[in-house]
Amino acid sequence: MSIQQRDAAIVGIHEFPSRDVEGELSPLHIKAESASKALADAGLTWSDVDGIYDAGEGGASGLTIAEYFGLSPTVIDTTNVGGSSYQFHAAHARRAIAAGKARVALLTYGSTAHSNVARIGTGGRGMGGYPADNLESFAGLTLIANYAMCARRHMFEFGTTSEQLAAISVATRCHAMRNPDAVRAMEDLEFLDIRETTVDDVVNSRMIADPLHLLECCMISDGGGAVVIAAPDVARDCRHKPVWILGTGEATKYPGGGADITSSAAVQSGPIGFGEAGVGPDEMDIAMIYDSFSITVLTILEDLGFCPKGEGGRWVEGGRLRFDRPSEGPALNTDGGGLSSNHPGMRGIFLLIEAARQLRGESTAQVEGAKLAVAHGNGGMLGSRHSAGTVVLGGD
Amino acid sequence: MTESTRPLPNFEESDTAPFWQGTMDRQLRFQRCNDCDTVIFHPRRHCVGCLGRDLIWHDASGLGTIYSYSIVRQSYHPFFRQHVPYVVAWVDLDEGPRLLSNVVGIEDPSSDVHCGMAVRVEWEPHGDYAIPLFRPL
Numbered sequence: 001m002s003i004q005q006r007d008a009a010i011v012g013i014h015e016f017p018s019r020d021v022e023g024e025l026s027p028l029h030i031k032a033e034s035a036s037k038a039l040a041d042a043g044l045t046w047s048d049v050d051g052i053y054d055a056g057e058g059g060a061s062g063l064t065i066a067e068y069f070g071l072s073p074t075v076i077d078t079t080n081v082g083g084s085s086y087q088f089h090a091a092h093a094r095r096a097i098a099a100g101k102a103r104v105a106l107l108t109y110g111s112t113a114h115s116n117v118a119r120i121g122t123g124g125r126g127m128g129g130y131p132a133d134n135l136e137s138f139a140g141l142t143l144i145a146n147y148a149m150c151a152r153r154h155m156f157e158f159g160t161t162s163e164q165l166a167a168i169s170v171a172t173r174c175h176a177m178r179n180p181d182a183v184r185a186m187e188d189l190e191f192l193d194i195r196e197t198t199v200d201d202v203v204n205s206r207m208i209a210d211p212l213h214l215l216e217c218c219m220i221s222d223g224g225g226a227v228v229i230a231a232p233d234v235a236r237d238c239r240h241k242p243v244w245i246l247g248t249g250e251a252t253k254y255p256g257g258g259a260d261i262t263s264s265a266a267v268q269s270g271p272i273g274f275g276e277a278g279v280g281p282d283e284m285d286i287a288m289i290y291d292s293f294s295i296t297v298l299t300i301l302e303d304l305g306f307c308p309k310g311e312g313g314r315w316v317e318g319g320r321l322r323f324d325r326p327s328e329g330p331a332l333n334t335d336g337g338g339l340s341s342n343h344p345g346m347r348g349i350f351l352l353i354e355a356a357r358q359l360r361g362e363s364t365a366q367v368e369g370a371k372l373a374v375a376h377g378n379g380g381m382l383g384s385r386h387s388a389g390t391v392v393l394g395g396d
Numbered sequence: 397m398t399e400s401t402r403p404l405p406n407f408e409e410s411d412t413a414p415f416w417q418g419t420m421d422r423q424l425r426f427q428r429c430n431d432c433d434t435v436i437f438h439p440r441r442h443c444v445g446c447l448g449r450d451l452i453w454h455d456a457s458g459l460g461t462i463y464s465y466s467i468v469r470q471s472y473h474p475f476f477r478q479h480v481p482y483v484v485a486w487v488d489l490d491e492g493p494r495l496l497s498n499v500v501g502i503e504d505p506s507s508d509v510h511c512g513m514a515v516r517v518e519w520e521p522h523g524d525y526a527i528p529l530f531r532p533l
Binding site for chain 1: 405437438475486
C-alpha cells in the first residue's frame with residue numbers, strides 16, 4: 001500500500017433522493033442542489049471550487065455550466081462518454097489535482113428521464129450523427145436488445161444461463177430493500193410487488209428482448225448527484241475521512257474486426273486502473289459495477305478479473321455478491337444499483353457515491369470494515385460502441 | 397394501421413452513400429485498403445490500418461452467419477412496435493464485415509434462430525435503393 005499515490009480524494013458526496021420530480025425540476029436544478037449539498041458534506045463552499053466536471057447534458061455546456069453555478073474555474077472538462085462519464089471525470093480530476101491545476105473539483109449530474117417519459121431502453125434508436133448510425137438505424141435495434149445480444153452470445157459460447165444472470169438482479173434487489181431511498185424510488189416509479197426477489201421471480205418476469213427479462217433491466221428514474229474531489233491538504237480538513245482515488249483506467253470499444261461482444265472495454269481499463277492502484281480485484285470489498293442490465297455486470301466482473309472469461313455465470317450464482325457474504329468476494333451495488341435504486345440514464349456518478357459511502361462506513365448495506373472498492377462505469381452500448389471507466393478507491 | 401415506415405438512412409450521407417448506391421444493384425459493398433488489405437466497415441474516407449486512403453469497394457457474396465441476435469418483444473418506436481416480436485442480429489459476412497440487420501422468413505423466432513446460423517441477404521426495396529435483410533439458408 002505504501003507505493004500508492006494518494007493525489008486526490010473524494011471528500012463530498014450527494015445523491016439526489018427523489019427519482020420522480022414530477023416535471024417540477026430541471027436537470028440543472030438537480031445539479032445545483034446536489035452540488036451545494038456535496039460541498040456542504042465536504043465542509044466546503046462554492047468559492048472553493050476551481051475545477052468543474054460535467055457531461056454537458058440537460059441544458060448545460062462547457063461554456064455555460066460555470067456561469068450557472070456562479071464560479072470561475074481554472075479547469076473545465078465536459079467529457080461525455082455516456083454513463084461512465086463520471087469515472088472519466090474522476091480520473092481527469094485526479095490528474096488535474098496531481099498536476100497542480102486544480103485543488104477542488106466538482107462533478108455534477110442531473111436528469112429528468114422519468115418525467116420526460118424517455119423510452120431509453122425500448123424506444124428504438126434514432127438517427128445519430130455518426131456515419132455508422134446510417135447503416136444500423138433501419139434494423140430497429142433497441143438499447144435493451146443491444147445488450148441482449150451480448151447475453152445471447154455469452155450463453156452460446158460459455159453456456160451461461162438466465163438463472164445465473166438472475167443472481168445479479170437478486171443481489172441488487174436484496175441491497176435495495178435495505179436502502180430507504182431505493183424503496184421509495186421503486187414505489188414512486190410504480191414497481192409492482194416491491195420485495196426481495198428470487199431467481200424464479202427474475203426468469204419468470206416478462207421477456208423484453210430475449211434473453212433479457214424485465215427484472216434484468218434497470219429502471220428509468222429522474223435523479224442526479226454530485227461528487228467533490230480534493231487535493232490531500234484540502235481533504236485533511238474536510239468533514240469526513242477522505243476516500244482516496246488509487247487508480248483509474250479509461251477505454252472505448254466498438255464493432256468491426258470481428259469484435260468479441262462477450263467482453264467489454266473493461267478488459268483495457270481494468271488492468272490499467274488496478275495496476276495503478278497496486279491492488280487486485282481479489283482484494284476488493286466492494287464492486288460498484290454499472291448495472292444497466294444483468295449481462296453488463298456479468299461481463300464486467302469477468303473483464304475486471306474477478307473470475308476468468310466465461311466463468312461469470314457459475315461465479316455469481318448462489319448469492320456470493322450479497323453484502324453479508326464478504327468472505328466470498330466483493331459486495332455488488334450495495335445501494336440497490338440501477339436495477340433497483342437509481343438509473344436516470346447515466347448512472348456512473350452513483351457508483352462513486354456508494355463506493356465512498358462504503359469506505360466511510362455509511363452504506364445501508366454496509367460491509368464491515370470495507371477498505372477497497374472498485375467503481376466501474378460502462379457508457380454507450382455494450383454490444384456495439386461503448387466506453388469503460390475503472391476507478392479504484394481506498395479508505396483513509 | 398399507421399403510416400409510419402421503417403426508419404430509412406440518409407442515402408446521400410457522404411461516408412455511406414457508395415454503400416447505398418450499391419443496393420440499387422442489389423450488391424452489398426464494403427471497402428478494403430489497396431495498400432494494406434484492411435477491411436473497413438463501416439465505410440470511411442481513410443484507412444484505419446495504414447495511413448493511406450486508397451480504399452477499393454468490393455461486392456460481398458451476401459452470405460454470412462449470425463454472430464448474435466435478440467428477439468425484440470417491446471418497442472415504443474411507431475414502426476417497429478407494429479412488428480414485435482422481430483429479430484435483430486449482428487451478421488458476419490463471409491468476407492469479414494459485420495452488419496446489423498433483421499432476420500426474416502422464420503416461423504418462430506424463439507426456436508428458429510441461433511448463433512452461427514447461415515444466412516443470405518434479402519433485399520427490401522425502398523425506391524431505387526434497398527435495405528439488406530437476412531434469411532436463413
